[in-house]
Every structure is written in C-alpha cells, then in structure tokens.
Amino acid sequence: MFDRVIEVINSCSTFLITSHARPDGDALGSELAMYHVLRGMGKDVVIYNQDETPAVYEFLPGSQNIIHSLDSVNGVDAVFVLDCSDIERVGDKKDRIGSIKKIVNIDHHVSVGTFSEILLVDSTASSTGEIIHRLLKKMGVVINGDIATNIYTAILTDTGSFRYSNTGSDTFRTAADLVDKGANCRYIAEKIYETRPAIQVRLMGKALDTLEFYEGKKVGSIYVTQEMLRREGALPEYTEGFVDIVRSIQGVEIAVCYYEVSRNRFKISLRSKGKVNVEKIAGKLGGGGHVNASACRVEGSIKAVKGKVLGAIRAVYSTL
Numbered sequence: 008m009f010d011r012v013i014e015v016i017n018s019c020s021t022f023l024i025t026s027h028a029r030p031d032g033d034a035l036g037s038e039l040a041m042y043h044v045l046r047g048m049g050k051d052v053v054i055y056n057q058d059e060t061p062a063v064y065e066f067l068p069g070s071q072n073i074i075h076s077l078d079s080v081n082g083v084d085a086v087f088v089l090d091c092s093d094i095e096r097v098g099d100k101k102d103r104i105g106s107i108k109k110i111v112n113i114d115h116h117v118s119v120g121t122f123s124e125i126l127l128v129d130s131t132a133s134s135t136g137e138i139i140h141r142l143l144k145k146m147g148v149v150i151n152g153d154i155a156t157n158i159y160t161a162i163l164t165d166t167g168s169f170r171y172s173n174t175g176s177d178t179f180r181t182a183a184d185l186v187d188k189g190a191n192c193r194y195i196a197e198k199i200y201e202t203r204p205a206i207q208v209r210l211m212g213k214a215l216d217t218l219e220f221y222e223g224k225k226v227g228s229i230y231v232t233q234e235m236l237r238r239e240g241a242l243p244e245y246t247e248g249f250v251d252i253v254r255s256i257q258g259v260e261i262a263v264c265y266y267e268v269s270r271n272r273f274k275i276s277l278r279s280k281g282k283v284n285v286e287k288i289a290g291k292l293g294g295g296g297h298v299n300a301s302a303c304r305v306e307g308s309i310k311a312v313k314g315k316v317l318g319a320i321r322a323v324y325s326t327l
C-alpha cells in the first residue's frame with residue numbers, strides 16, 4: 008500500500024491532514040511529521056483538528072499552525088486521516104472531510120473502518136508515527152529534526168515510554184534512527200513528563216488520599232470530585248493519568264478512577280495489567296475501549312456509582 012500513498016503525494020498539490028478528536032501524542036506527532044514532509048515538497052498543507060492541542064504538546068514543531076475550524080474543503084486534492092480507525096472519530100466535520108475525493112488512512116488500530124480506499128494500516132505497529140517513518144524511508148525523504156521530534160513523540164507516547172506490549176524491536180530501531188536525525192530524547196521526555204502544573208500534583212495527592220482496595224487488594228480505586236477540583240483550583244484535564252498511578256501498585260490488577268464530571272455524573276477510567284480485560288467491565292456499563300484501558304460513564308451518588316462499578320468488576324472478575 009505504500010506505493011498508492013506515494014502516488015497520491017506525488018500527484019496532488021493541496022492537502023488536508025486530520026486525526027481524531029481530543030488528539031493525543033501519536034495523532035499530533037503523526038500529523039505534524041506529514042505536514043513538514045509535504046511542506047518540504049512544496050505542497051499546500053493544512054492540519055485541521057476539532058479540538059485544541061493540549062498544552063503539553065505545544066512544544067511540537069509546527070503545532071502553532073494547526074487550525075480548529077474548517078469552513079470548506081474546496082480545492083483540497085487529498086486528505087490524510089491519521090491514527091483514526093473510523094471517520095466518525097474526526098468529530099463534527101466528518102461529512103465535509105469524508106467528501107474529499109482522495110482519502111488516505113494511515114493507522115495502527117486493530118479494527119479499521121471502510122471510509123477510505125487508500126489504506127496504510129499495520130495493527131502490529133506501535134503507533135501511526137512508526138508507520139509514517141516507514142513511509143518516509145520508502146519515499147527517500149530526508150528526515151530533519153522537526154520531523155524526527157514529531158515522530159519520536161508519537162512513538163514515545165503511544166508506547167507509554169516503550170513500556171506497553173506494542174513495543175517491538177522495530178520500535179527501537181525506528182527510535183534510534185529518529186535520535187540520529189535530531190530527536191532529543193531528554194528534551195522531549197522533559198516536555199511531556201516533567202512540566203506538570205504544581206496544582207495538578209496537589210490534586211493528585213488529594214486523589215491518592217481516597218485510595219481504597221477491594222478483592223484482596225487486586226482492585227484499587229481513587230476518586231476526584233468537582234469539589235476537590237474547586238478547592239485546588241484545578242482543571243478537569245489535570246486528572247489525566249491518575250488511574251495509572253493506581254495500576255502501578257504492586258498486586259493491583261484492576262485500577263479504577265472515578266471522576267465526577269458534573270454533579271452525580273461520573274466518568275470511570277479502568278486500567279488493568281496482563282490478561283485482565285477491563286473492556287468487558289466497561290462494556291457491561293455501556294462504555295468501551297481496549298483490553299487494558301477502558302472507560303464508561305455512570306450516574307448517581309459516588310456511593311451508588313462505586314457499588315455499580317464494583318458489581319460489574321465482580322461479575323467479570325469471578326469468571327477470569
């Protein structure tokens with residue numbers, strides 16, 4: 008499939024690049040890498056994302072050029088839809104984007120939608136960034152520091168810093184090449200992992216004060232209420248990653264974070280280690296996700312919500 012993608016790149020001159028709503032490091036790094044490559048070839052390129060770039064990714068070279076409104080796609084020859092298994096995931100502008108004649112989908116998700124004829128998909132790749140690196144090698148593109156920084160960030164974040172099981176030997180070979188091409192791993196790690204607002208760390212402390220265990224300490228949970236956010240002056244996005252601290256505890260197989268979105272409405276993040284499938288638990292409560300990372304929403308008092316979630320965990324856990 009590389010040949011068809013390269014053919015589109017060579018034959019078209021005006022490109023749109025997009026990805027899923029609430030973009031992550033892989034989405035942004037992949038988009039910006041393609042942006043620099045196409046610009047370097049003298050093409051007209053626009054990156055559109057429905058949602059703002061999270062502050063932590065604002066260091067990515069070119070991120071200030073991303074736009075968040077899309078009035079028209081007139082004159083766009085081709086669109087790259089990256090890290091996105093389903094056109095629905097690009098957000099409100101999905102129909103407008105779907106109307107572009109040539110749609111190229113580059114992705115590493117297991118289930119892939121049928122919205123695009125030109126597919127470059129490898130579910131064994133760590134990230135969309137890793138696939139883009141392969142594409143650039145096939146094209147013979149010279150990878151500069153800006154491209155390398157973006158792809159390295161895509162890989163780093165989608166592998167949880169080379170910790171998840173999607174990390175293969177090719178992932179390290181790719182990362183090594185990117186470091187050779189100018190990706191500064193220390194600088195990138197600091198930008199992503201060591202720029203937390205102090206308020207976020209304080210909120211983390213309050214959240215960890217709520218730590219409880221169930222099922223012989225195999226299930227651990229914490230919660231964050233609107234009242235806690237207000238007291239600390241914290242933003243909702245600061246709770247990102249809290250559930251992973253619970254998963255990091257020895258013996259914990261299922262980690263839960265209850266986050267109160269608004270009064271008596273909770274978003275529940277579920278994480279697991281190994282073969283424990285939290286997607287089944289989220290599914291029982293109307294949510295979804297992956298084997299080791301899922302989410303759902305439940306309404307009620309914190310006590311009632313905990314009861315429902317623990318009930319779903321016990322229902323699934325007893326069958327493990």
Ligand SMILES: [Mn+2]
Nearest residue numbers: 033090135165
């Ligand atoms: Mn990804």
